[in-house]
Amino acid sequence: MSQRATKKFTVAEFDDEYVWLKLREGEKRGLQFAIPLDNGCQDELESLNEGEKITATLESMNERNTAWQCVEIQREEEENGRTAMPADD
Template identity: 35%
Template sequence: MSHEIQSRYRVKDIVEAQGDVWLEDLDPERSGLLVAVEMNGEYDSDTERKIEHLTEGDTITATLESQNERHTVWHFSRIGEDSNDRSVGVRV
């Protein structure tokens, strides 16, 4: 059963060897929570290209979808622009 969370995130780290983007949740209720999101998921080419352009420190709004029941594997469902900070916009 999948679960989706929409929030503002800051890109904390990109671990290309593992294929993960580490995001820090900026929502006040979950502030500081770190989530690893798959970079190499089943994304369309436009989304893949824009994910590849993420850099540490970027602030984005995104909807993440869990890929397992324990909510330990996450996938980008949607990424949008955050007008308050430098950001990358992706429309799925």
């Protein structure tokens, strides 16, 4: 049973297989999530820079919703130029 969530993040850090995205809003802001670099949005993820602000749509990879993969990414600049978030793919 997978869930999707669209959230605002800051790119915190890259390690070998994952990029760590830091939640920017909400009560739990500051928490970091590891997103696999080779499982969705590969090119977009690899082109990100540490400290960059993005809005990402993530999809859980397991029933407990403890692992997430990327579905869509919008950079802050792109987002500012739009009037609304894109609809579900």
